[in-house]
Amino acid sequence: MRAVGGPDVAVGDVLLSVENVSLSFGGVKAVSDVSFDIRKGEIRAIIGPNGAGKTSMLNVINGFYQPQKGRITFKGQTRAKMRPHDAAYGGIARTFQNVALFRGMTALDNIMAGRTLKMHANFFWQLLRYGPALREEVEHREHVEEIIDFLKIQEIRRVPVGRLPYGLQKRVELGRALAMEPELLLLDEPMAGMNLEEKEDMSRFVLDVNDHYGTTIALIEHDMGVVMDLSDRVVVLDHGNKIADGTPDEVKRNQAVIDAYLGVAH
Amino acid sequence: MDLLYKIFVDPFLQMGTAPDLLVQTLWEGLVAGVLYSLIALGFVLIFKASGVFNFAQGIMVVFAALTLVGLHEHGVPAYLALALTIAVMFCLAFAVERLILRPLVNQPDIILFMATFGLTYFLIGFGELIFGGETKIMIANQLGLPRGAIDLKMAGGFVSIQKIDIAAAIIASLMVAGLAIFFQRTRIGRALRAVADSHRAALSVGISLEQIWVIVWFAAGLVALTTGIMWGARSDVSFALDVIALKALPVLILGGLTSIPGAIVGGLIIGVGEKLGEFYWGPLMGSGIESWFAYVIALIFLLFRPQGLFGERIIERI
Numbered sequence: 041m042r043a044v045g046g047p048d049v050a051v052g053d054v055l056l057s058v059e060n061v062s063l064s065f066g067g068v069k070a071v072s073d074v075s076f077d078i079r080k081g082e083i084r085a086i087i088g089p090n091g092a093g094k095t096s097m098l099n100v101i102n103g104f105y106q107p108q109k110g111r112i113t114f115k116g117q118t119r120a121k122m123r124p125h126d127a128a129y130g131g132i133a134r135t136f137q138n139v140a141l142f143r144g145m146t147a148l149d150n151i152m153a154g155r156t157l158k159m160h161a162n163f164f165w166q167l168l169r170y171g172p173a174l175r176e177e178v179e180h181r182e183h184v185e186e187i188i189d190f191l192k193i194q195e196i197r198r199v200p201v202g203r204l205p206y207g208l209q210k211r212v213e214l215g216r217a218l219a220m221e222p223e224l225l226l227l228d229e230p231m232a233g234m235n236l237e238e239k240e241d242m243s244r245f246v247l248d249v250n251d252h253y254g255t256t257i258a259l260i261e262h263d264m265g266v267v268m269d270l271s272d273r274v275v276v277l278d279h280g281n282k283i284a285d286g287t288p289d290e291v292k293r294n295q296a297v298i299d300a301y302l303g304v305a306h
Numbered sequence: 307m308d309l310l311y312k313i314f315v316d317p318f319l320q321m322g323t324a325p326d327l328l329v330q331t332l333w334e335g336l337v338a339g340v341l342y343s344l345i346a347l348g349f350v351l352i353f354k355a356s357g358v359f360n361f362a363q364g365i366m367v368v369f370a371a372l373t374l375v376g377l378h379e380h381g382v383p384a385y386l387a388l389a390l391t392i393a394v395m396f397c398l399a400f401a402v403e404r405l406i407l408r409p410l411v412n413q414p415d416i417i418l419f420m421a422t423f424g425l426t427y428f429l430i431g432f433g434e435l436i437f438g439g440e441t442k443i444m445i446a447n448q449l450g451l452p453r454g455a456i457d458l459k460m461a462g463g464f465v466s467i468q469k470i471d472i473a474a475a476i477i478a479s480l481m482v483a484g485l486a487i488f489f490q491r492t493r494i495g496r497a498l499r500a501v502a503d504s505h506r507a508a509l510s511v512g513i514s515l516e517q518i519w520v521i522v523w524f525a526a527g528l529v530a531l532t533t534g535i536m537w538g539a540r541s542d543v544s545f546a547l548d549v550i551a552l553k554a555l556p557v558l559i560l561g562g563l564t565s566i567p568g569a570i571v572g573g574l575i576i577g578v579g580e581k582l583g584e585f586y587w588g589p590l591m592g593s594g595i596e597s598w599f600a601y602v603i604a605l606i607f608l609l610f611r612p613q614g615l616f617g618e619r620i621i622e623r624i
Binding site for chain 1: 487488491492493494495496497499500502503504506507508509510511512513514
């Protein structure tokens with residue numbers, strides 16, 4: 041594991057480090073030569089203007105995209121390639137920018153789906169829904185009910201998620217990610233499209249998850265106020281390049297960041 | 307006038323005067339309907355989980371039945387042959403995932419649809435190569451399925467019910483109930499529905515698409531085997547059986563491509579409608595309307611509910 045650079049706000053050891061990652065689609069460079077790390081227990085924000093490569097970065101970490109260059113080290117294991125299944129298995133959970141839920145299923149079933157990898161009863165017991173399969177269902181249901189209580193969505197647990205308002209859908213999606221008991225939780229714009237009250241709720245949940253479960257969180261967010269309040273450290277991307285990395289205060293004062301956001305006279 | 311009378315009045319008079327014949331016709335219709343439902347169910351399972359309209363479902367029915375009978379002909383005991391056929395259906399599901407679905411992932415639906423055409427002709431050729439093309443008799447007795455008929459005295463006459471039909475209805479109901487519980491209440495069932503709803507979200511919680519595809523094609527294979535046994539016991543086993551796959555189309559139009567209850571209710575409606583049409587209105591047109599009457603029923607439904615009985619309502623945002 042390489043030494044941790046940067047400001048001394050270490051919360052713990054490095055959980056995930058991204059080294060010199062480049063990703064392009066055809067001729068379009070989405071991410072070029074980006075390195076940063078995420079430490080155990082911290083809330084790490086990834087910010088940047090539109091098209092900066094934030095979501096691409098998340099997709100690389102979670103195995104949806106394979107970077108052409110660079111390495112990713114997660115829990116001390118370095119890999120060039122990873123499939124989404126391996127990422128989920130290793131303890132990386134995520135939410136999506138435009139909510140990707142199982143729309144036809146109830147909130148409860150959606151969150152139960154997050155337990156998929158924790159359940160092991162084989163196909164034939166499942167077909168019968170008896171013996172080990174039934175025991176397992178009950179056991180995992182308890183855990184899921186805890187998450188439902190935690191997110192305060194008891195009254196909507198039987199509602200197909202397609203019918204829920206956007207803010208609640210985002211909460212169910214967070215619940216599904218939490219059900220995986222992740223070590224690293226990736227949130228892609230968890231507050232996008234929310235009103236002030238919903239944003240405050242969601243911010244509280246993010247902080248509570250970090251406190252209560254000790255989950256490391258990496259989040260993409262546009263609302264600067266939210267980012268500055270929530271995160272321990274911030275990495276700033278612009279046009280696929282890293283332009284700053286540090287505490288919220290440092291980043292705020294960084295001239296490159298100000299230029300990227302406000303534009304600069306050429 | 308006379309024609310109108312024959313179409314709109316006379317058949318109902320006949321129903322009233324000979325209720326036992328009506329009951330008999332309804333029963334025949336329901337039994338045929340159960341089998342249509344099973345075939346449609348195979349289509350729905352695969353369409354729901356992988357978005358592929360599997361043209362080969364009909365031939366999978368024949369292939370499963372043929373394998374079962376063929377193995378028995380080679381001296382394998384009936385129940386062992388059944389177990390081996392189940393294993394063969396699993397291998398088929400596995401091979402389909404590896405050789406067809408995986409290389410074609412993210413291709414347009416029409417490409418996958420065409421690939422299932424290829425699968426159809428492969429299965430026909432492969433089945434003929436191994437088991438021969440001649441018509442075979444289903445080993446219904448050896449599998450312990452009942453034979454003969456029961457005559458019930460009811461509705462002022464006799465209604466004759468084949469025991470095998472009763473068995474078919476019971477087995478089909480059990481299977482549908484089992485699948486419903488499996489889909490609604492277990493981890494793999496949830497994963498299947500999850501994949502049907504959103505691929506990337508399913509991937510993000512660690513569901514493996516490959517595994518789900520194998521499972522769903524295997525489930526469709528089991529449904530095909532059951533259908534093959536039941537249908538084979540009523541007629542016999544030959545490649546001509548695959549025309550029943552065409553019967554699934556009106557059922558799917560009626561029930562919607564994504565709905566399991568739709569497949570069941572649709573199958574029963576088509577079965578009953580077809581038999582009633584044949585018996586009461588058929589003579590008007592010199593009989594033989596059974597083969598196309600199902601499409602007429604489906605067309606009429608389509609006029610009023612384009613999304614099918616239980617299909618998801620298509621809402622266009624503008």
